Each structure stands twice: as structure tokens, then as C-alpha cells.
Amino acid sequence: MARSGKAGATRRFLEFLRRRRLRLTGQRRVIMDVVFGTDRHFTADELLAWSRRRDRSVSRATVYRTLLLLTQSGLVRELDVGRGCVVYDPNYAHHPHHHHLICQDCQRIVEFESEAFSRLEDEVSRRLGFTVVARRLQLTGTCDALRTRGECPHRSRGRRVG
Amino acid sequence: MARSGKAGATRRFLEFLRRRRLRLTGQRRVIMDVVFGTDRHFTADELLAWSRRRDRSVSRATVYRTLLLLTQSGLVRELDVGRGCVVYDPNYAHHPHHHHLICQDCQRIVEFESEAFSRLEDEVSRRLGFTVVARRLQLTGTCDALRTRGECPHRSRGRRVG
DNA sequence: GTGCATGCAAACCGTTTGCACTGAT
DNA sequence: ATCAGTGCAAACGGTTTGCATGCAC
Numbered sequence: 001m002a003r004s005g006k007a008g009a010t011r012r013f014l015e016f017l018r019r020r021r022l023r024l025t026g027q028r029r030v031i032m033d034v035v036f037g038t039d040r041h042f043t044a045d046e047l048l049a050w051s052r053r054r055d056r057s058v059s060r061a062t063v064y065r066t067l068l069l070l071t072q073s074g075l076v077r078e079l080d081v082g083r084g085c086v087v088y089d090p091n092y093a094h095h096p097h098h099h100h101l102i103c104q105d106c107q108r109i110v111e112f113e114s115e116a117f118s119r120l121e122d123e124v125s126r127r128l129g130f131t132v133v134a135r136r137l138q139l140t141g142t143c144d145a146l147r148t149r150g151e152c153p154h155r156s157r158g159r160r161v162g
Numbered sequence: 163m164a165r166s167g168k169a170g171a172t173r174r175f176l177e178f179l180r181r182r183r184l185r186l187t188g189q190r191r192v193i194m195d196v197v198f199g200t201d202r203h204f205t206a207d208e209l210l211a212w213s214r215r216r217d218r219s220v221s222r223a224t225v226y227r228t229l230l231l232l233t234q235s236g237l238v239r240e241l242d243v244g245r246g247c248v249v250y251d252p253n254y255a256h257h258p259h260h261h262h263l264i265c266q267d268c269q270r271i272v273e274f275e276s277e278a279f280s281r282l283e284d285e286v287s288r289r290l291g292f293t294v295v296a297r298r299l300q301l302t303g304t305c306d307a308l309r310t311r312g313e314c315p316h317r318s319r320g321r322r323v324g
Numbered sequence: 325g326t327g328c329a330t331g332c333a334a335a336c337c338g339t340t341t342g343c344a345c346t347g348a349t
Numbered sequence: 350a351t352c353a354g355t356g357c358a359a360a361c362g363g364t365t366t367g368c369a370t371g372c373a374c
Binding site for chain 3: 022027057058062
């Protein structure tokens with residue numbers, strides 16, 4: 001997924017902060033830049049490491065506190081891949097409807113979109129009288145190519161978990 | 163969903179134990195009976211409380227260890243409803259393809275099935291060269307009726323979280 | 325200057341694990 | 350008799366929180 005949206009995402013987050021009358025601190029700026037500067041999924045721990053590389057003063061607590069704001073703004077999504085492993089996905093700013101396929105063989109997450117899934121989601125929510133505010137569709141699978149050819153093609157295309 | 167499958171689920175779990183050459187202990191029997199005796203979603207903590215009511219000797223560790231076996235057998239599914247809250251769903255023995263709609267208004271989980279979702283899952287997995295071994299489809303939504311009429315109809319139909 | 329935001333370290337909390345004992349096979 | 354299964358309590362690991370200090374506004 002393209003990272004062309006860095007400036008846009010940044011602007012939208014600044015807007016979010018302003019609307020809530022929250023302050024733009026140095027730490028928040030560093031964390032925000034790191035998050036919108038990648039299109040990879042990342043863990044809170046990775047985000048801490050990357051942020052500290054730019055500014056040693058960034059603490060773990062602030063990373064968690066800022067991740068909360070980022071998810072509340074809708075620009076980043078929390079992705080629970082099971083077994084207590086949570087990764088964050090910065091690609092919702094520009095692809096708000098993608099889903100995830102988790103490869104058990106190589107531990108990568110492949111993103112995919114499906115018009116049909118969206119349509120079915122609409123149908124189901126209408127049938128049950130709901131307005132869907134969040135969706136989580138995760139398929140966990142094993143790689144056919146690995147089994148038949150001994151190599152997993154998603155090793156290059158996917159994104160690593162954690 | 164009907165709880166008519168209690169005997170069947172029990173038989174299938176005993177088969178699972180036998181195939182793995184695992185032992186049927188008193189504690190495992192109690193936990194199994196409790197799990198297959200309800201059609202509600204439950205937390206590990208609730209399962210511990212219910213089990214201890216029948217047999218004081220059941221420990222938290224054994225509950226967790228048995229839950230692992232139950233999920234591995236495919237008869238029970240772990241449902242991560244976010245915020246670190248995990249509930250277990252005993253209804254997979256007879257409805258292995260249902261999905262979940264979580265109502266933000268009343269905190270209930272409504273189960274639904276969709277043929278079309280299963281077909282789309284097949285399509286996506288074929289497209290990406292995967293064999294799907296697990297699926298997680300959760301829709302989180304707000305209740306239209308609550309907004310327009312002031313009451314949530316799922317309050318009676320759904321199952322409580324946690 | 326005001327009071328939100330921060331770093332630090334301790335607390336938290338659901339889950340897992342090491343160990344010596346128990347009991348199903 | 351064997352060794353998988355157990356209860357207990359300590360450990361674990363990611364996340365949150367209380368508090369004194371710092372800094373955006």
C-alpha cells in the first residue's frame with residue numbers, strides 16, 4: 001500500500017488534536033512521524049524503539065498513550081492477531097476497508113480488499129438492524145505453495161507480525 | 163442455538179482425548195460437563211467459578227489447561243472481543259461457521275451465519291493460495307432500534323460478554 | 325502562569341509455568 | 350509402576366497508572 005498519504009495523515013491527526021484541544025508535544029510529533037512514515041504493521045515495542053532512535057526521551061508510557069489517540073482518531077487500527085499479540089496498522093488512513101490474512105507458515109500478514117465482503121457486511125447489518133462501526137475479518141491459513149513447492153511466496157509480499 | 167448437542171460434543175471430546183492418549187480426569191470431566199452444558203459465551207474466570215461449584219478441587223491452572231484442549235479439539239472457540247477480554251464460545255460443536263456481531267450499546271454478542279461469507283472466504287483463499295485453517299469475523303456495531311426507539315432488541319436475544 | 329503531558333517505576337491482571345505430589349491407565 | 354495431570358504459588362509480559370516534574374499554550 002502506498003505511503004503517499006503521509007502528509008495527509010499528519011494533517012488529519014493535527015486536526016484531531018486541535019479539535020480535542022490537545023497539545024502537540026515533541027514526543028507526539030516524533031511518534032506521529034514514525035507511524036505515518038511506514039506502511040508496515042508494528043508492535044508498541046517496535047514503535048518505542050523507532051521513536052527513541054529519533055528522540056531518546058520518548059518513554060514507553062507516552063507511546064501507549066499516543067497509540068490510544070492515534071486509534072481514536074481512526075487513522076491507525078489495532079489488530080489483535082491472537083495469543084496476546086497486538087500489532088498496529090497505519091494503513092487505515094487510505095485503505096479503511098482492507099482485511100487481513102495471517103500466514104501460519106511465515107508469520108506474515110497479507111492485506112486484501114474485497115468488494116463482496118463489504119456488500120455482505122451491509123446485508124448482514126441491515127438484516128440485524130445494526131450500524132457497523134468496526135469490522136474485524138481475519139483469516140488464518142497455511143500456505144499452499146510452501147506445502148507443494150517448499151517455499152512461501154508471502155515471505156516477500158507480506159508484512160511481518162510483531 | 164440449541165443445546166441438544168451436549169451428548170455429541172461430549173462424545174467428540176472424549177474421542178479427541180483418546181486419540182491423543184490423554185487421560186480423562188475428574189477435573190476434566192467436570193469442566194467438560196460445564197462447558198457443554200451451556201450455550202452461553204463465558205470467560206475463563208466464569209468457567210472456574212462454575213466448575214468449582216461442582217468440584218472444589220478444580221484449580222485455575224487446570225481450567226486454562228483444559229480450555230486449551232477444548233479449543234484444539236475445535237469444539238470450543240476463543241473469541242477475543244478486544245481490550246484484553248477473551249470469551250469462549252461452546253457453540254462451535256454444532257454451528258462451526260457462525261460469526262459474531264458485538265453490540266456496543268448493550269455489550270451483547272449476537273451470532274449469525276452467512277453462506278455467502280463462506281463462499282467468499284473460499285474465493286479469497288483460492289486467490290491468495292491459502293488453505294484457511296481459522297477465521298475470525300466480528301462486526302462491532304450500534305443498535306439502530308436503540309437510537310430510534312430507545313431500546314435495544316438484542317438485549318433479550320443476544321448473549322452477554324464476559 | 326496554568327494545567328496538560330511526560331518519565332519513571334510500581335502496580336495491574338489475565339495467563340503461564342516450575343515443582344512436588346496425585347492418580348488414571 | 351508409570352508418567353500424565355494436578356494444585357499451588359510464583360513468574361510472566363504487555364499495558365496502565367500515580368506521582369512529581371516539565372513544558373505547550
